[in-house]
Amino acid sequence: MAVVRLVGLVVGVAAGLVLGRTGPTGAAAPAIAGAVVIAVLVSELGRPRPERQHGSGAALEVRRVRDYARPAVAWGVVIGGLVLVAELAWLLAAGTWVPRDGVGTAWHSPGTGPASETVELNGMPFRYETLCAEPTEDARFTGRSDTGFYLVSDGDWGMELPSDLVASVCRGWVSGQGWAEGEGVVGAAFGTMATAALALLVAPLVLRATVRAPRAGADEQTRERDERWRRGSAGTVVATAGWIVFVPLAVWNIALLLVEDPASFTGPAEYVRLAMLALLAAAAVIGASAHAVALTRAPDR
Amino acid sequence: MSTQDDVPRIALEPASTTPPYEQVRRQLAELIETAVLPEGARLPPVRQLAGDLELAAGTVARAYSELESAGLVQTRRGGGTVVAPRRALTPEELQARLAERARQYVTDTRRLGAADGDALAAVRRQQAASPA
Numbered sequence: 143m144a145v146v147r148l149v150g151l152v153v154g155v156a157a158g159l160v161l162g163r164t165g166p167t168g169a170a171a172p173a174i175a176g177a178v179v180i181a182v183l184v185s186e187l188g189r190p191r192p193e194r195q196h197g198s199g200a201a202l203e204v205r206r207v208r209d210y211a212r213p214a215v216a217w218g219v220v221i222g223g224l225v226l227v228a229e230l231a232w233l234l235a236a237g238t239w240v241p242r243d244g245v246g247t248a249w250h251s252p253g254t255g256p257a258s259e260t261v262e263l264n265g266m267p268f269r270y271e272t273l274c275a276e277p278t279e280d281a282r283f284t285g286r287s288d289t290g291f292y293l294v295s296d297g298d299w300g301m302e303l304p305s306d307l308v309a310s311v312c313r314g315w316v317s318g319q320g321w322a323e324g325e326g327v328v329g330a331a332f333g334t335m336a337t338a339a340l341a342l343l344v345a346p347l348v349l350r351a352t353v354r355a356p357r358a359g360a361d362e363q364t365r366e367r368d369e370r371w372r373r374g375s376a377g378t379v380v381a382t383a384g385w386i387v388f389v390p391l392a393v394w395n396i397a398l399l400l401v402e403d404p405a406s407f408t409g410p411a412e413y414v415r416l417a418m419l420a421l422l423a424a425a426a427v428i429g430a431s432a433h434a435v436a437l438t439r440a441p442d443r
Numbered sequence: 444m445s446t447q448d449d450v451p452r453i454a455l456e457p458a459s460t461t462p463p464y465e466q467v468r469r470q471l472a473e474l475i476e477t478a479v480l481p482e483g484a485r486l487p488p489v490r491q492l493a494g495d496l497e498l499a500a501g502t503v504a505r506a507y508s509e510l511e512s513a514g515l516v517q518t519r520r521g522g523g524t525v526v527a528p529r530r531a532l533t534p535e536e537l538q539a540r541l542a543e544r545a546r547q548y549v550t551d552t553r554r555l556g557a558a559d560g561d562a563l564a565a566v567r568r569q570q571a572a573s574p575a
Contacts (some may be wrong), residue, residue, distance in 0.1 A: 196497065197455070198454070199453060199455070200452065200453055200454070200487070201450040201451070202450060202452065202453065202486060203487060204487050204491075205487075205491060354490060354491045354494065355494065356491075356495050360452065
Protein backbone atom coordinates (compact mmCIF):
# COMPACT_ATOMS: atom_id res chain seq x y z
CA MET A 143 0.00 0.00 0.00
CA ALA A 144 2.97 2.26 0.61
CA VAL A 145 3.84 1.83 -3.07
CA VAL A 146 0.39 3.08 -4.11
CA ARG A 147 0.86 6.19 -2.00
CA LEU A 148 4.37 6.76 -3.34
CA VAL A 149 3.03 6.54 -6.88
CA GLY A 150 0.32 9.05 -5.95
CA LEU A 151 2.90 11.50 -4.60
CA VAL A 152 5.17 11.21 -7.64
CA VAL A 153 2.37 11.34 -10.21
CA GLY A 154 0.78 14.32 -8.46
CA VAL A 155 3.98 16.36 -8.36
CA ALA A 156 4.83 15.47 -11.97
CA ALA A 157 1.34 16.45 -13.15
CA GLY A 158 1.47 19.64 -11.08
CA LEU A 159 4.80 20.70 -12.52
CA VAL A 160 3.70 19.97 -16.10
CA LEU A 161 0.44 21.86 -15.65
CA GLY A 162 2.28 24.70 -13.92
CA ARG A 163 4.46 25.18 -16.99
CA THR A 164 2.04 24.44 -19.80
CA GLY A 165 -1.30 25.37 -18.29
CA PRO A 166 -3.96 25.46 -17.27
CA THR A 167 -1.86 26.48 -14.31
CA GLY A 168 -4.93 26.66 -12.11
CA ALA A 169 -5.09 22.86 -12.22
CA ALA A 170 -1.53 22.35 -10.94
CA ALA A 171 -2.26 22.37 -7.20
CA PRO A 172 -5.52 20.39 -7.55
CA ALA A 173 -3.58 17.77 -9.54
CA ILE A 174 -1.04 17.40 -6.72
CA ALA A 175 -3.86 17.12 -4.19
CA GLY A 176 -6.09 14.88 -6.30
CA ALA A 177 -3.36 12.33 -6.98
CA VAL A 178 -2.43 11.92 -3.33
CA VAL A 179 -6.05 11.76 -2.18
CA ILE A 180 -6.84 9.04 -4.73
CA ALA A 181 -3.72 7.11 -3.76
CA VAL A 182 -4.60 7.34 -0.06
CA LEU A 183 -8.19 6.24 -0.67
CA VAL A 184 -7.01 3.26 -2.72
CA SER A 185 -4.44 2.30 -0.09
CA GLU A 186 -7.04 2.58 2.69
CA LEU A 187 -9.19 0.04 0.83
CA GLY A 188 -6.39 -2.44 1.41
CA ARG A 189 -6.33 -1.64 5.11
CA PRO A 190 -9.85 -2.39 6.31
CA ARG A 191 -11.10 -1.54 9.78
CA PRO A 192 -11.14 -4.27 12.40
CA GLU A 193 -14.39 -6.18 12.16
CA ARG A 194 -17.00 -4.89 14.55
CA GLN A 195 -18.30 -6.96 17.43
CA HIS A 196 -21.94 -6.18 17.98
CA GLY A 197 -23.49 -5.58 21.38
CA SER A 198 -20.19 -5.19 23.19
CA GLY A 199 -21.14 -2.01 25.00
CA ALA A 200 -19.29 1.28 25.15
CA ALA A 201 -16.53 2.80 27.20
CA LEU A 202 -17.41 6.21 28.63
CA GLU A 203 -14.40 7.82 27.00
CA VAL A 204 -14.16 11.08 25.13
CA ARG A 205 -12.17 10.45 21.96
CA ARG A 206 -10.50 13.68 20.94
CA VAL A 207 -8.67 14.49 17.74
CA ARG A 208 -5.59 15.57 19.69
CA ASP A 209 -5.34 12.08 21.18
CA TYR A 210 -4.79 10.60 17.72
CA ALA A 211 -3.16 13.36 15.66
CA ARG A 212 -0.08 15.01 17.14
CA PRO A 213 -1.12 18.62 17.80
CA ALA A 214 2.28 20.07 16.82
CA VAL A 215 2.14 18.36 13.43
CA ALA A 216 -1.50 19.26 12.84
CA TRP A 217 -0.92 22.90 13.79
CA GLY A 218 2.14 22.93 11.53
CA VAL A 219 -0.11 22.00 8.62
CA VAL A 220 -2.65 24.66 9.56
CA ILE A 221 0.03 27.34 9.84
CA GLY A 222 1.64 26.25 6.57
CA GLY A 223 -1.73 26.44 4.83
CA LEU A 224 -2.51 29.87 6.24
CA VAL A 225 0.91 31.17 5.22
CA LEU A 226 0.40 29.82 1.71
CA VAL A 227 -3.06 31.35 1.33
CA ALA A 228 -1.95 34.66 2.84
CA GLU A 229 1.14 34.84 0.63
CA LEU A 230 -0.86 34.24 -2.54
CA ALA A 231 -3.72 36.49 -1.48
CA TRP A 232 -1.23 39.27 -0.90
CA LEU A 233 0.33 38.57 -4.29
CA LEU A 234 -3.04 38.79 -6.00
CA ALA A 235 -4.20 41.78 -3.99
CA ALA A 236 -1.20 43.71 -5.20
CA GLY A 237 -2.30 43.53 -8.82
CA THR A 238 -5.12 44.77 -10.99
CA TRP A 239 -7.46 42.56 -12.96
CA VAL A 240 -8.27 43.98 -16.36
CA PRO A 241 -11.26 42.17 -17.87
CA ARG A 242 -11.53 40.91 -21.42
CA ASP A 243 -12.57 43.40 -24.08
CA GLY A 244 -13.09 46.20 -21.69
CA VAL A 245 -11.77 49.01 -19.70
CA GLY A 246 -9.90 47.76 -16.74
CA THR A 247 -9.52 49.12 -13.28
CA ALA A 248 -7.93 52.51 -13.38
CA TRP A 249 -5.01 53.35 -11.24
CA HIS A 250 -3.21 56.50 -10.33
CA SER A 251 0.22 57.03 -11.71
CA PRO A 252 2.50 59.80 -12.70
CA GLY A 253 1.92 60.41 -16.40
CA THR A 254 2.40 62.83 -19.19
CA GLY A 255 -0.93 62.43 -21.01
CA PRO A 256 -2.96 62.87 -23.03
CA ALA A 257 -1.63 59.89 -24.95
CA SER A 258 -2.60 56.56 -26.44
CA GLU A 259 -0.15 53.83 -27.18
CA THR A 260 -0.04 50.07 -27.71
CA VAL A 261 2.79 48.26 -26.04
CA GLU A 262 3.65 44.64 -25.40
CA LEU A 263 3.38 43.45 -21.85
CA ASN A 264 4.41 39.92 -21.04
CA GLY A 265 3.85 38.92 -24.65
CA MET A 266 0.41 40.49 -24.98
CA PRO A 267 -0.56 43.65 -26.77
CA PHE A 268 -1.72 46.22 -24.27
CA ARG A 269 -3.16 49.60 -25.05
CA TYR A 270 -3.27 52.37 -22.57
CA GLU A 271 -4.76 55.79 -22.67
CA THR A 272 -4.48 58.70 -20.35
CA LEU A 273 -7.85 59.99 -19.37
CA CYS A 274 -6.72 63.46 -18.44
CA ALA A 275 -6.60 66.10 -21.09
CA GLU A 276 -3.70 67.91 -19.55
CA PRO A 277 -0.32 66.63 -18.46
CA THR A 278 -0.40 65.96 -14.78
CA GLU A 279 1.55 64.03 -12.23
CA ASP A 280 -1.53 62.09 -11.33
CA ALA A 281 -2.92 61.10 -14.67
CA ARG A 282 -5.15 58.04 -14.92
CA PHE A 283 -4.28 55.23 -17.24
CA THR A 284 -6.70 52.58 -18.29
CA GLY A 285 -5.69 49.30 -19.84
CA ARG A 286 -7.49 47.69 -22.78
CA SER A 287 -6.86 44.24 -24.10
CA ASP A 288 -8.33 41.60 -26.37
CA THR A 289 -8.30 39.16 -23.48
CA GLY A 290 -8.54 39.57 -19.77
CA PHE A 291 -5.29 39.78 -17.92
CA TYR A 292 -3.82 40.52 -14.58
CA LEU A 293 -1.50 43.42 -14.21
CA VAL A 294 1.02 44.12 -11.49
CA SER A 295 3.61 46.80 -11.15
CA ASP A 296 6.79 46.27 -13.04
CA GLY A 297 8.36 49.53 -12.06
CA ASP A 298 8.81 50.74 -15.63
CA TRP A 299 5.21 51.82 -15.73
CA GLY A 300 5.41 53.59 -12.42
CA MET A 301 2.24 52.02 -11.19
CA GLU A 302 1.63 52.20 -7.50
CA LEU A 303 1.78 48.73 -6.09
CA PRO A 304 2.97 47.66 -2.71
CA SER A 305 5.88 45.48 -3.50
CA ASP A 306 8.70 45.03 -5.92
CA LEU A 307 8.65 41.39 -4.93
CA VAL A 308 5.27 40.92 -6.54
CA ALA A 309 6.46 42.60 -9.69
CA SER A 310 9.59 40.52 -9.94
CA VAL A 311 7.74 37.29 -9.32
CA CYS A 312 5.12 37.88 -11.92
CA ARG A 313 7.51 39.22 -14.51
CA GLY A 314 9.87 36.34 -14.04
CA TRP A 315 7.62 33.40 -13.70
CA VAL A 316 5.02 34.03 -16.33
CA SER A 317 7.23 35.77 -18.79
CA GLY A 318 6.37 34.52 -22.24
CA GLN A 319 3.20 32.82 -21.05
CA GLY A 320 1.05 35.89 -21.19
CA TRP A 321 -1.69 36.82 -18.81
CA ALA A 322 -4.56 35.03 -20.44
CA GLU A 323 -7.57 34.52 -18.27
CA GLY A 324 -7.14 31.55 -15.97
CA GLU A 325 -3.57 31.07 -17.05
CA GLY A 326 -0.24 32.01 -15.66
CA VAL A 327 0.50 33.04 -12.18
CA VAL A 328 -3.02 34.19 -11.35
CA GLY A 329 -4.62 30.88 -12.26
CA ALA A 330 -1.92 29.02 -10.38
CA ALA A 331 -2.42 31.24 -7.35
CA PHE A 332 -6.18 30.83 -7.32
CA GLY A 333 -5.92 27.08 -7.86
CA THR A 334 -3.39 26.79 -5.03
CA MET A 335 -5.39 28.93 -2.63
CA ALA A 336 -8.61 27.06 -3.31
CA THR A 337 -6.90 23.68 -2.91
CA ALA A 338 -5.14 24.64 0.32
CA ALA A 339 -8.31 26.17 1.76
CA LEU A 340 -10.31 23.06 0.87
CA ALA A 341 -7.69 20.83 2.50
CA LEU A 342 -7.76 22.93 5.67
CA LEU A 343 -11.56 22.76 5.78
CA VAL A 344 -12.05 19.10 4.91
CA ALA A 345 -9.17 17.52 6.85
CA PRO A 346 -10.54 18.44 10.32
CA LEU A 347 -13.94 17.02 9.38
CA VAL A 348 -12.42 13.74 8.20
CA LEU A 349 -10.21 13.61 11.30
CA ARG A 350 -13.19 14.14 13.58
CA ALA A 351 -15.22 11.48 11.77
CA THR A 352 -12.28 9.04 12.04
CA VAL A 353 -11.74 9.64 15.73
CA ARG A 354 -15.43 9.39 16.60
CA ALA A 355 -16.14 6.36 14.45
CA PRO A 356 -17.68 3.57 16.56
CA ARG A 357 -15.31 1.26 18.40
CA ALA A 358 -14.85 -2.14 16.82
CA GLY A 359 -15.25 -3.94 20.12
CA ALA A 360 -14.65 -4.02 23.83
CA ASP A 361 -12.12 -6.80 24.35
CA GLU A 362 -8.50 -5.83 24.72
CA GLN A 363 -7.30 -7.35 21.46
CA THR A 364 -10.00 -5.78 19.33
CA ARG A 365 -9.53 -2.48 21.09
CA GLU A 366 -5.81 -2.51 20.35
CA ARG A 367 -6.46 -3.24 16.67
CA ASP A 368 -9.07 -0.49 16.64
CA GLU A 369 -6.60 1.96 18.21
CA ARG A 370 -3.93 1.12 15.63
CA TRP A 371 -6.40 1.59 12.80
CA ARG A 372 -7.68 4.87 14.24
CA ARG A 373 -4.20 6.23 14.90
CA GLY A 374 -2.96 5.20 11.44
CA SER A 375 -5.96 6.76 9.70
CA ALA A 376 -5.68 10.01 11.65
CA GLY A 377 -1.97 10.21 10.82
CA THR A 378 -2.73 9.60 7.17
CA VAL A 379 -5.30 12.42 7.09
CA VAL A 380 -2.83 14.89 8.62
CA ALA A 381 -0.01 13.77 6.34
CA THR A 382 -2.24 14.07 3.27
CA ALA A 383 -3.25 17.60 4.20
CA GLY A 384 0.39 18.39 4.98
CA TRP A 385 1.52 17.20 1.58
CA ILE A 386 -1.24 19.21 -0.14
CA VAL A 387 -0.14 22.35 1.71
CA PHE A 388 3.65 22.07 1.85
CA VAL A 389 4.39 21.01 -1.73
CA PRO A 390 2.78 24.12 -3.27
CA LEU A 391 4.30 26.26 -0.50
CA ALA A 392 7.74 24.91 -1.41
CA VAL A 393 7.19 25.33 -5.16
CA TRP A 394 5.88 28.88 -4.83
CA ASN A 395 8.69 30.03 -2.59
CA ILE A 396 11.36 28.36 -4.69
CA ALA A 397 9.84 30.09 -7.75
CA LEU A 398 9.92 33.39 -5.89
CA LEU A 399 13.56 32.79 -4.99
CA LEU A 400 14.52 31.97 -8.57
CA VAL A 401 13.23 35.26 -9.96
CA GLU A 402 15.11 37.32 -7.40
CA ASP A 403 18.18 39.08 -8.71
CA PRO A 404 20.55 39.95 -5.85
CA ALA A 405 22.76 41.91 -8.26
CA SER A 406 20.01 44.51 -8.56
CA PHE A 407 19.41 44.83 -4.83
CA THR A 408 19.74 48.34 -3.52
CA GLY A 409 19.13 47.96 0.20
CA PRO A 410 19.12 45.58 3.17
CA ALA A 411 15.33 45.13 3.00
CA GLU A 412 15.71 43.17 -0.20
CA TYR A 413 18.21 40.82 1.41
CA VAL A 414 15.85 40.34 4.34
CA ARG A 415 13.09 39.50 1.87
CA LEU A 416 15.38 37.01 0.15
CA ALA A 417 16.29 35.40 3.46
CA MET A 418 12.63 35.08 4.44
CA LEU A 419 11.79 33.46 1.13
CA ALA A 420 14.68 31.03 1.55
CA LEU A 421 13.55 30.23 5.08
CA LEU A 422 9.97 29.60 3.97
CA ALA A 423 11.11 27.47 1.04
CA ALA A 424 13.39 25.38 3.27
CA ALA A 425 10.69 24.92 5.91
CA ALA A 426 8.20 23.91 3.23
CA VAL A 427 10.61 21.38 1.69
CA ILE A 428 11.25 19.86 5.13
CA GLY A 429 7.51 19.78 5.85
CA ALA A 430 6.67 18.17 2.52
CA SER A 431 9.43 15.57 2.98
CA ALA A 432 8.26 14.69 6.49
CA HIS A 433 4.67 14.22 5.32
CA ALA A 434 5.82 12.16 2.33
CA VAL A 435 7.69 9.85 4.71
CA ALA A 436 4.61 9.60 6.93
CA LEU A 437 2.43 8.75 3.94
CA THR A 438 4.72 6.11 2.48
CA ARG A 439 5.56 4.39 5.75
CA ALA A 440 3.79 1.04 5.92
CA PRO A 441 0.63 1.68 7.95
CA ASP A 442 -0.06 -0.44 11.03
CA ARG A 443 -2.63 -3.13 10.60
CA MET B 444 -6.40 8.57 25.90
CA SER B 445 -7.69 6.19 28.49
CA THR B 446 -6.81 2.58 28.86
CA GLN B 447 -9.35 -0.16 28.89
CA ASP B 448 -9.11 -0.72 32.63
CA ASP B 449 -9.76 2.76 34.03
CA VAL B 450 -12.73 3.71 31.87
CA PRO B 451 -16.24 2.93 33.11
CA ARG B 452 -18.36 1.06 30.63
CA ILE B 453 -22.04 0.65 29.93
CA ALA B 454 -23.74 -2.09 27.97
CA LEU B 455 -27.27 -2.70 26.80
CA GLU B 456 -29.38 -5.76 27.43
CA PRO B 457 -30.96 -6.47 24.05
CA ALA B 458 -33.54 -8.83 25.57
CA SER B 459 -34.61 -6.35 28.25
CA THR B 460 -38.06 -4.83 28.13
CA THR B 461 -36.58 -1.56 29.42
CA PRO B 462 -36.22 0.92 26.55
CA PRO B 463 -32.61 1.54 25.46
CA TYR B 464 -32.67 5.21 26.49
CA GLU B 465 -33.73 4.18 30.00
CA GLN B 466 -30.98 1.56 30.17
CA VAL B 467 -28.45 4.22 29.23
CA ARG B 468 -29.91 6.75 31.66
CA ARG B 469 -30.07 4.28 34.52
CA GLN B 470 -26.48 3.07 34.10
CA LEU B 471 -25.11 6.58 33.81
CA ALA B 472 -27.12 7.73 36.83
CA GLU B 473 -25.76 4.81 38.83
CA LEU B 474 -22.17 5.66 37.85
CA ILE B 475 -22.69 9.30 38.78
CA GLU B 476 -24.44 8.65 42.09
CA THR B 477 -21.76 6.20 43.17
CA ALA B 478 -19.07 8.73 42.16
CA VAL B 479 -17.52 6.33 39.66
CA LEU B 480 -18.03 9.29 37.36
CA PRO B 481 -16.84 12.19 39.56
CA GLU B 482 -18.02 15.77 39.42
CA GLY B 483 -16.74 17.47 36.28
CA ALA B 484 -16.14 14.18 34.40
CA ARG B 485 -17.00 14.59 30.78
CA LEU B 486 -19.43 12.20 29.13
CA PRO B 487 -18.83 11.06 25.55
CA PRO B 488 -20.46 13.16 22.83
CA VAL B 489 -23.94 11.94 22.00
CA ARG B 490 -23.06 10.74 18.50
CA GLN B 491 -19.93 8.93 19.66
CA LEU B 492 -21.73 7.04 22.43
CA ALA B 493 -24.66 6.31 20.15
CA GLY B 494 -22.28 4.91 17.53
CA ASP B 495 -20.46 2.73 20.07
CA LEU B 496 -23.76 1.39 21.45
CA GLU B 497 -25.28 1.04 17.97
CA LEU B 498 -28.17 3.29 18.94
CA ALA B 499 -29.77 6.28 17.25
CA ALA B 500 -28.30 9.59 18.40
CA GLY B 501 -31.75 10.66 19.59
CA THR B 502 -31.87 7.75 22.02
CA VAL B 503 -28.67 8.81 23.78
CA ALA B 504 -29.71 12.46 23.56
CA ARG B 505 -32.92 11.61 25.41
CA ALA B 506 -30.97 9.82 28.14
CA TYR B 507 -28.65 12.83 28.51
CA SER B 508 -31.62 15.17 28.56
CA GLU B 509 -33.26 13.24 31.40
CA LEU B 510 -30.00 13.17 33.34
CA GLU B 511 -29.79 16.91 32.92
CA SER B 512 -33.38 17.34 34.13
CA ALA B 513 -32.47 15.31 37.20
CA GLY B 514 -29.54 17.63 37.85
CA LEU B 515 -26.96 14.90 37.39
CA VAL B 516 -25.21 16.40 34.36
CA GLN B 517 -24.78 19.80 32.81
CA THR B 518 -24.51 20.52 29.11
CA ARG B 519 -22.39 23.50 28.18
CA ARG B 520 -22.40 24.94 24.71
CA GLY B 521 -19.11 23.87 23.15
CA GLY B 522 -18.03 22.19 26.38
CA GLY B 523 -19.88 18.92 26.09
CA THR B 524 -21.82 17.18 28.83
CA VAL B 525 -20.17 16.96 32.23
CA VAL B 526 -21.18 15.48 35.57
CA ALA B 527 -22.84 18.20 37.64
CA PRO B 528 -21.69 19.17 41.13
CA ARG B 529 -23.10 16.75 43.67
CA ARG B 530 -25.83 18.10 45.89
CA ALA B 531 -27.02 16.73 49.19
CA LEU B 532 -30.11 14.54 48.85
CA THR B 533 -33.28 15.55 50.64
CA PRO B 534 -34.50 13.05 53.30
CA GLU B 535 -37.25 11.94 50.91
CA GLU B 536 -34.80 11.38 48.08
CA LEU B 537 -32.46 9.48 50.38
CA GLN B 538 -35.29 7.21 51.55
CA ALA B 539 -36.31 6.57 47.94
CA ARG B 540 -32.76 5.64 46.90
CA LEU B 541 -32.32 3.36 49.94
CA ALA B 542 -35.61 1.67 49.20
CA GLU B 543 -34.63 1.12 45.58
CA ARG B 544 -31.30 -0.44 46.48
CA ALA B 545 -32.83 -2.50 49.27
CA ARG B 546 -35.43 -3.84 46.88
CA GLN B 547 -32.70 -4.85 44.46
CA TYR B 548 -30.67 -6.49 47.24
CA VAL B 549 -33.63 -8.46 48.52
CA THR B 550 -34.43 -9.63 45.01
CA ASP B 551 -30.83 -10.73 44.43
CA THR B 552 -30.45 -12.56 47.73
CA ARG B 553 -33.75 -14.40 47.32
CA ARG B 554 -32.71 -15.44 43.82
CA LEU B 555 -29.58 -16.86 45.40
CA GLY B 556 -31.76 -18.83 47.79
CA ALA B 557 -30.48 -17.05 50.89
CA ALA B 558 -32.72 -16.67 53.92
CA ASP B 559 -33.73 -13.09 54.72
CA GLY B 560 -32.01 -13.32 58.10
CA ASP B 561 -28.74 -14.40 56.48
CA ALA B 562 -29.01 -11.56 53.98
CA LEU B 563 -29.54 -9.04 56.75
CA ALA B 564 -26.66 -10.50 58.73
CA ALA B 565 -24.45 -10.12 55.67
CA VAL B 566 -25.34 -6.44 55.55
CA ARG B 567 -24.50 -6.00 59.20
CA ARG B 568 -21.16 -7.77 58.78
CA GLN B 569 -20.35 -5.62 55.77
CA GLN B 570 -21.25 -2.46 57.69
CA ALA B 571 -19.03 -3.50 60.53
CA ALA B 572 -16.14 -4.30 58.19
CA SER B 573 -16.39 -1.07 56.18
CA PRO B 574 -15.45 2.20 57.89
CA ALA B 575 -18.18 4.83 57.56
